[in-house]
Amino acid sequence: MFMFARLLAMLMACLTMPAILAPVRAEAPHTFDGKHDISVINLTVAYLVPKDREALPDWRERVDYYMDRISRFHERESGGVSKLKIQVHPEPLISGKPAQELRGDEPNATFFNSVNEVAALLKWNQEKPEGFPILLVLSEINWRELDDFTRLRQLDGQPMFDGNLAPDGRHFPGAESGGARAIYDPEKGLGIGLVSADGWRVPYSGSDCVVYHEGVGHAIGLPHPEPADDSVMCFGQYHYWINQTWVTPEQKLALGWPAHSGPVPLDFGGSSNLFTAFTALQSPIVPQPGEAVTLKLTWPKDAKVSVIQVRIQTDLQGPWLTLPSRPGVEPPAELALGTFDRVTPVSYRVNVVLEDGQKVELRGYFQVKAQAP
Ligand SMILES: [Zn+2]
Numbered sequence: 306m307f308m309f310a311r312l313l314a315m316l317m318a319c320l321t322m323p324a325i326l327a328p329v330r331a332e333a334p335h336t337f338d339g340k341h342d343i344s345v346i347n348l349t350v351a352y353l354v355p356k357d358r359e360a361l362p363d364w365r366e367r368v369d370y371y372m373d374r375i376s377r378f379h380e381r382e383s384g385g386v387s388k389l390k391i392q393v394h395p396e397p398l399i400s401g402k403p404a405q406e407l408r409g410d411e412p413n414a415t416f417f418n419s420v421n422e423v424a425a426l427l428k429w430n431q432e433k434p435e436g437f438p439i440l441l442v443l444s445e446i447n448w449r450e451l452d453d454f455t456r457l458r459q460l461d462g463q464p465m466f467d468g469n470l471a472p473d474g475r476h477f478p479g480a481e482s483g484g485a486r487a488i489y490d491p492e493k494g495l496g497i498g499l500v501s502a503d504g505w506r507v508p509y510s511g512s513d514c515v516v517y518h519e520g521v522g523h524a525i526g527l528p529h530p531e532p533a534d535d536s537v538m539c540f541g542q543y544h545y546w547i548n549q550t551w552v553t554p555e556q557k558l559a560l561g562w563p564a565h566s567g568p569v570p571l572d573f574g575g576s577s578n579l580f581t582a583f584t585a586l587q588s589p590i591v592p593q594p595g596e597a598v599t600l601k602l603t604w605p606k607d608a609k610v611s612v613i614q615v616r617i618q619t620d621l622q623g624p625w626l627t628l629p630s631r632p633g634v635e636p637p638a639e640l641a642l643g644t645f646d647r648v649t650p651v652s653y654r655v656n657v658v659l660e661d662g663q664k665v666e667l668r669g670y671f672q673v674k675a676q677a678p
Pocket of ligand 1: 523538
């Protein structure tokens with residue numbers, strides 16, 4: 306017994322010694338190449354509006370929604386070792402240029418014109434704030450004209466679909482006219498991302514992944530993983546909301562984040578965390594006019610509901626309509642959205658509060674379509 310106790314005491318001493326002696330720097334989470342500390346990421350976010358365009362009336366709520374989604378994801382995936390410190394510029398940033406001038410001739414020109422103007426207007430990163438600096442520009446426009454609510458662009462006077470549909474008709478981000486991209490500069494120690502209008506204004510499932518993919522992932526140097534998978538730095542945005550995707554264990558190791566050794570993806574549905582487990586997907590996926598539409602919901606284990614609020618919008622510039630809420634603590638498997646009397650795009654947002662205090666907001670989008678002739 307004595308020997309065992311002494312051995313245990315020695316072992317514990319050995320285990321604690323490296324933590325005392327090792328330089329903090331070596332243990333700090335860092336960019337993918339190991340060059341820059343990302344214990345704190347200082348994310349500056351601005352909404353850029355060309356001078357010939359109008360800002361969305363509820364732009365701030367939309368931006369805050371994505372900031373909430375990516376913050377929770379970053380906290381979960383980094384195990385809390387990397388803190389995302391977000392500052393949203395309090396007003397839309399009105400460009401001195403009209404849309405066409407900001408665009409230039411191609412998506413890279415749109416990127417550099419947009420981010421350079423925002424960096425100059427904000428005097429971004431001139432005073433070197435604490436943490437790894439990232440500038441994220443959420444743009445009012447795409448590199449080419451596109452209506453991101455109907456997902457149509459006019460080509461020779463004809464409406465053409467420019468978006469990304471799963472085989473079952475579910476909408477995900479991704480449009481040829483979009484142009485979201487990001488850079489990581491290892492020499493200057495900074496990252497810059499641009500999410501074009503199609504990547505955030507309308508909340509397709511996966512738009513939250515796009516904001517993280519460009520606004521944090523690439524900006525801290527993360528590449529697309531090889532082999533390809535459904536993680537956030539690969540195809541996550543084409544299949545999931547961000548709570549359902551992940552950073553790969555290999556990328557976590559490279560970032561100095563704790564990486565679990567279990568299966569990937571985790572059993573998100575079996576989680577007791579509301580952010581991780583909650584989803585709300587319309588049924589049918591592509592409703593027709595006059596057809597009853599519901600949201601099918603997934604919940605964390607043992608959830609007891611305090612509040613559910615559902616709002617919908619059929620006009621991007623218009624108001625959100627609040628649907629009557631449903632009382633009861635048992636989490637419902639589905640919620641009725643009602644019927645739509647005509648062909649229309651629909652954005653929806655669900656806010657949930659559980660009795661244990663957990664809260665979440667989830668947004669989605671679908672189109673009511675006429676039956677194929
Ligand atoms: Zn990418």
